[in-house]
Amino acid sequence: MNREEFIKKSLLLGIGVTFFPSVFSACQKKDDSHAARLHYDGEVLIIGAGAAGLMAAYRLALNQINFRILEASPHFGGRVKKTQDFADFPIDLGAEWIHDEPTVFRDMIGNDQVQGSIDLIPYNPREIKSWSNGKLHNHSFFSTFYREYKFKNTTWYDFFEDFIVPTIGLDNMVFNSPVNKIDYGGSRVRVTTTDGQVYEADKVLVTASVNVIKDGLIDFAPALPQAKIDALDTFIMPDGLKVFIQFSERFYPDVLLMQGLSSILSSESEEKIYYDAAFKKNSSQNILGLFTVGPVASPFTGMDTEQELIGAILAELDEIFKGKASQTYQKHIIQNWSKEAYVRGSYNFEGTAGAASEMLKGVDDKLYFAGEAFSNSAPATVHGAGLCGFDQMEELVR
Amino acid sequence: MRADTAVVFPKTAQPNQVLYLALFTYGNQMSKLQSFLPLLFLLPFISPAQLNLQASHISLGYLAPFAVYDIGAKAGVGFSCWQWEQVSTGKEKTKARIHQIYFEPQLAYFGQRNYYHALWANLETGWKWQGKGKKRYSSLSLGLGYLNRSEALTLTTHLDGSFSVSEWENRPAFLPSLNYSWGIRVYRSFGLYTRFSYAYQVYFQHTNAGLLFFELGVRYTLLPS
Numbered sequence: 184m185n186r187e188e189f190i191k192k193s194l195l196l197g198i199g200v201t202f203f204p205s206v207f208s209a210c211q212k213k214d215d216s217h218a219a220r221l222h223y224d225g226e227v228l229i230i231g232a233g234a235a236g237l238m239a240a241y242r243l244a245l246n247q248i249n250f251r252i253l254e255a256s257p258h259f260g261g262r263v264k265k266t267q268d269f270a271d272f273p274i275d276l277g278a279e280w281i282h283d284e285p286t287v288f289r290d291m292i293g294n295d296q297v298q299g300s301i302d303l304i305p306y307n308p309r310e311i312k313s314w315s316n317g318k319l320h321n322h323s324f325f326s327t328f329y330r331e332y333k334f335k336n337t338t339w340y341d342f343f344e345d346f347i348v349p350t351i352g353l354d355n356m357v358f359n360s361p362v363n364k365i366d367y368g369g370s371r372v373r374v375t376t377t378d379g380q381v382y383e384a385d386k387v388l389v390t391a392s393v394n395v396i397k398d399g400l401i402d403f404a405p406a407l408p409q410a411k412i413d414a415l416d417t418f419i420m421p422d423g424l425k426v427f428i429q430f431s432e433r434f435y436p437d438v439l440l441m442q443g444l445s446s447i448l449s450s451e452s453e454e455k456i457y458y459d460a461a462f463k464k465n466s467s468q469n470i471l472g473l474f475t476v477g478p479v480a481s482p483f484t485g486m487d488t489e490q491e492l493i494g495a496i497l498a499e500l501d502e503i504f505k506g507k508a509s510q511t512y513q514k515h516i517i518q519n520w521s522k523e524a525y526v527r528g529s530y531n532f533e534g535t536a537g538a539a540s541e542m543l544k545g546v547d548d549k550l551y552f553a554g555e556a557f558s559n560s561a562p563a564t565v566h567g568a569g570l571c572g573f574d575q576m577e578e579l580v581r
Numbered sequence: 582m583r584a585d586t587a588v589v590f591p592k593t594a595q596p597n598q599v600l601y602l603a604l605f606t607y608g609n610q611m612s613k614l615q616s617f618l619p620l621l622f623l624l625p626f627i628s629p630a631q632l633n634l635q636a637s638h639i640s641l642g643y644l645a646p647f648a649v650y651d652i653g654a655k656a657g658v659g660f661s662c663w664q665w666e667q668v669s670t671g672k673e674k675t676k677a678r679i680h681q682i683y684f685e686p687q688l689a690y691f692g693q694r695n696y697y698h699a700l701w702a703n704l705e706t707g708w709k710w711q712g713k714g715k716k717r718y719s720s721l722s723l724g725l726g727y728l729n730r731s732e733a734l735t736l737t738t739h740l741d742g743s744f745s746v747s748e749w750e751n752r753p754a755f756l757p758s759l760n761y762s763w764g765i766r767v768y769r770s771f772g773l774y775t776r777f778s779y780a781y782q783v784y785f786q787h788t789n790a791g792l793l794f795f796e797l798g799v800r801y802t803l804l805p806s
């Protein structure tokens with residue numbers, strides 16, 4: 184397991200969260216930098232309104248720098264997404280956990296004038312089981328290792344909607360505008376969207392996921408320097424899926440690890456966990472979540488129909504809980520991140536600190552990158568992505 | 582070849598000899614652990630009059646469930662119920678061991694900031710053995726405890742960076758435990774000990790769960806060794 188992976192695994196587990204921040208260099212939170220004023224007279228285009236793009240725009244807005252966000256989908260958030268209608272509490276269809284201390288919101292907002300509070304759940308599942316070799320194993324003593332937070336009555340999406348987007352202004356975001364060409368060869372950058380619209384700016388920040396860039400959805404002219412291509416090659420963004428199922432009965436533990444306890448700390452870049460999504464929420468419903476990323480997610484993400492997928496999940500649960508899943512099933516919602524045209528997977532595994540730093544260097548002082556993959560302090564997280572976008576603005580206007 | 586074992590009752594202690602002999606005979610036939618465990622549970626229920634109770638030690642320890650984030654402390658006062666000496670004559674030398682049956686009421690706190698606090702009242706009954714004149718000892722004990730765990734349900738974080746738990750829930754539970762301690766006398770009556778425990782939280786309304794504890798502390802011996 185390399186360092187990145189270890190940090191990532193640790194973060195996902197909540198282990199060591201307090202130890203890692205501030206140890207590494209690129210794209211990490213700097214409390215004082217939030218106060219640092221930026222001066223730039225040019226215009227900036229931001230590709231993508233995910234955590235990184237939104238936080239980059241937020242910083243530009245705070246500094247009255249001209250910018251515009253081009254977003255491929257009809258909404259902001261990217262891998263931060265919610266549904267309000269499925270259960271009696273809002274559900275995060277993408278990022279759900281806060282893999283950091285509760286002060287992370289202050290670090291992200293970085294403005295003491297902003298008032299407000301957020302209710303969180305101290306997330307420490309008590310009943311932890313694993314399924315391996317056809318048997319359920321109890322690991323409840325492992326509970327004290329968990330040290331994370333979740334939103335109580337809101338979501339990651341609400342955080343951006345309530346505290347970040349008002350400063351950015353919805354008017355500065357152009358939705359349904361997938362960018363397919365970035366020409367940074369001239370004195371200004373020309374960005375073209377799939378519907379033929381052309382936008383010009385002095386500098387551009389690309390926050391599209393690694394897979395979007397690697398799959399060539401954006402044509403760079405001139406082509407990206409070899410160092411960037413080599414760096415990109417080190418990142419691996421495997422499949423990812425989330426499913427929520429409502430049952431009439433709660434027959435499942437707080438957390439069910441599908442690959443045994445050791446799998447969490449193993450070097451494999453994969454995870455498959457069923458969990459009680461209503462844990463410590465004000466809910467009277469039984470909502471089971473499935474979170475799976477990596478090769479173990481691929482059989483599910485590759486299925487053609489929703490029916491096929493939910494059938495496979497219920498069959499799996501039935502085997503573990505002796506038919507209870509099918510008997511008590513009520514409804515489900517599926518978020519297949521691998522099939523989101525402008526995400527194409529879960530989040531970054533592998534990658535090295537060197538590769539991330541390489542990606543953060545500007546090209547010709549016009550083209551910049553940011554996103555979860557390039558955060559050295561908290562890769563694969565929302566706050567890591569957000570702070571990466573935020574910090575990258577300093578590099579961009581330098 | 583099996584060593585011959587003799588029992589020497591110390592003059593100071595007046596053990597309940599019937600119970601002791603039962604334990605001893607039974608213990609000789611089965612493994613120590615098997616014979617010992619069921620009897621330990623009975624000890625706190627035996628009339629104090631039958632026992633020669635003497636405060637034997639005070640212990641104060643840092644206690645943490647098996648995790649990186651939890652912290653806690655435990656204090657206890659040990660009472661010696663019986664103490665006896667066992668002399669084993671082997672092929673070449675004679676070994677003497679001091680055994681002690683004790684019980685120790687304990688009070689502990691452990692918790693994880695922002696997640697939970699737990700108060701634990703425990704009655705531990707144990708068997709300690711130590712080579713005569715030796716500084717080191719080991720003990721095996723069973724605990725029967727009551728746990729009140731205050732679980733943080735909601736934590737409110739303010740955007741200025743301050744945060745505090747805004748909703749707690751009290752969760753009472755029984756907490757039986759199995760402990761192994763190892764200690765050493767360092768200076769006169771002062772010693773250090775370390776203890777590993779497996780405890781099981783039996784909740785009235787919530788899911789039961791195991792806990793592993795690690796404890797490190799100081800021990801002050803009141804009885805002359």
Ligand SMILES: Cc1cc2nc3c(=O)[nH]c(=O)nc-3n(C[C@H](O)[C@H](O)[C@H](O)COP(=O)(O)OP(=O)(O)OC[C@H]3O[C@@H](n4cnc5c(N)ncnc54)[C@H](O)[C@@H]3O)c2cc1C
Pocket residue numbers: 230231232233234235236253254255256259260261262263276277278279280281282360361362363390391392395400401423424425475520525526528529530553554555556562563564565566568569
């Ligand atoms: C299943 C799953 C569970 C997760 N769980 C957690 C968690 O619990 N906690 C946590 O902290 N993190 C979690 N993460 C990771 C977290 O969601 C991401 O790290 C973070 O949201 C990534 O933000 P980003 O801005 O880098 O990328 P994105 O969110 O992918 O944003 C990029 C944006 O760019 C847009 N875009 C892409 N291509 C183009 C284009 N050509 N033109 C215009 N726009 C484009 C996309 O539509 C998207 O909106 C999870 C991720 C997944 C998939």
